[in-house]
Amino acid sequence: MKPLALSAYLAFSRNAEGWGRRQLQKRLARGKEDPARLAEREGHASLPRPEGPLVWFHAASVGESLSILEVIKRLGLHDPALNFLVTTGTVTSAELLSARMPPRCVHQFIPLDVVPFVRRFLGHWQPDLAIWTESEFWPALITETSDRGTPILLLNARLSERSARRWYAIGKSARCLLDRFAAVQVQDDATAAHLRKLGLPRDRMAVTGTLKEGTPPPPCDESELARLSGMLKGRPLWCAASTHEGEEEIAAEAHRIAQKGTHRLLMILAPRHPERGPAIRDMLAAKGLAVRLRSETASPDEDCDVYVADTLGEMGLWYRLAPVSFVGGSLARVGGHNPYEPAALGSAILHGPHVHNFADIYARLDAAAAALRVEDAAGLGATVAELMQPSRSAPMAYAAWELSSSGADVTDKAIALILEHLPEKAA
Structure with a gap:
């Protein structure tokens, strides 16, 4: 009953x-x-x-x-x-x-x-x-x-x-x-x-x-990766990924701070909800930043401060380009977002204090010196500036990649369970 x-x-x-x-x-x-x-x-x-x-x-x-x-x-x-x-x-x-x-x-x-x-x-x-x-x-x-x-x-x-x-x-x-x-x-x-x-x-x-540990890194258009890499010509850059309302303002302030010590620094800003792209562009422009919008087929030219990546399915491209990534939903009280993708693609990871949705993996990343927690715009800006030195970001990126590549057994266990319970007529 x-x-x-x-x-x-x-x-x-x-x-x-x-x-x-x-x-x-x-x-x-x-x-x-x-x-x-x-x-x-x-x-x-x-x-x-x-x-x-x-x-x-x-x-x-x-x-x-x-x-x-x-x-x-x-x-x-x-x-x-x-x-x-x-x-x-x-x-x-x-x-x-x-x-x-x-x-x-x-x-x-x-x-x-x-x-x-x-x-x-x-x-x-x-x-x-x-x-x-x-x-x-x-x-x-x-x-x-x-x-x-x-x-x-x-x-x-x-x-x-x-x-x-x-x-x-x-x-x-x-x-x-x-x-x-x-x-x-x-x-x-x-x-x-x-x-x-x-x-x-x-x-x-x-x-x-979690199965996310066994997920292959997101793909990207290799020709577009080569085109953008050539256009950027070694220009220093970082990515603010999966940001929510309020976090774009924090990222903009952090970018201004980091720019003071890093010539030609570019921020790739990939909002969690791409349809917010035009509104984010207007907000950033009002702060005096030169902004280009990916959805308008614009490219991050030499004068661009912030490239708003307001498209779907291209995170594999941005994480491959950026040696340092802030993962959003963590300065806003959202609970954080998936850090496995930047980890698998060798990007050093920054995050805010609100990561309860992925508490276990962030704790492991922090313990392995593969990620750093920041509290506000000042901390994010100072940390981004510091990690523009390859000697600081590369060991973090390698530690993140090493940790992320250890999860294949989760997928193995899931497959074994499915095969065990697949009815005989189906198997």
Whole structure:
């Protein structure tokens, strides 16, 4: 018998088609949905189901979806008969995945957690194995998938303190949903403790680390890398990556400080939300900085102080160019962003104090002298100026690369778990 809270949720979900369509229209009006693919959010498939066994991966957004691509690639090489479906819920993740998905892999938007939408989705795709990543648990999706007899795994699980408190509040319902997972691999001991408290048995859970450690570095256009490298002609530069509102002002002030001791210094500023590019350009220009916008096909000429990289899918390019990278979301109270990409590409890493989303890896990077914490614009500017000396940045970059390259076993463990639970008819 299902707990009362879960039963009430599912009862509402079974009769929520009208509500779901209204929510989708609101999201569409805010630019959060792809109008050409809105029907996918109601469970209408836009692609045929491939013949043969199908493994379904669900990832909430960009970081989670990119972390599973290496797993899918290697599974596909292991068994050429396997096909893969990846679902996400954001337009940005769909755009990035379209250029990076391995062979025999298709993308669809996840249906809203409305039972008729979910049943339509499952009826079409009929996955042989379902795999959730991190911590996005939709009750109707999990329940309906399990009730069809499809085994479900949870990989790369991570629960923040805030998320855990929300799950504790629904107690028995959380345990009922967790019981649907055949096995769980978690990123860290804190998440394991939360899940045990929620009722997940120890024998169904293993702490393996994060899949992001085993993810290959982001690709880049080699011809564009050569073009920009030639244009910059050894000009000193640094990157402020994945910045949020408020952090661009801090980075601008830091850049002014660092410029005083570093002739011709350039900052590449890659905002977390590229659509903010024009507004960031106007703000920086008002501060007297010479700004060029990547989305307007401008190049960082000799007079440029800040190059705003307001495009998608090019972080591999910026991290390869920059010997020093500040990873944003860490001076703003966001919780930090993925440091694995700059680490894998040999960039020394700077970050602010707010990194609780990736506390374990930042602690390891700091302990290995592969990253430095800064508190404000003054500290960021002084540290950037200091690290423009290769003798200071190169040892940090090497330490970051060495640490990031040690995570392949996390991917190995994920693949082994998937193969263990793949039904015999699919395997």
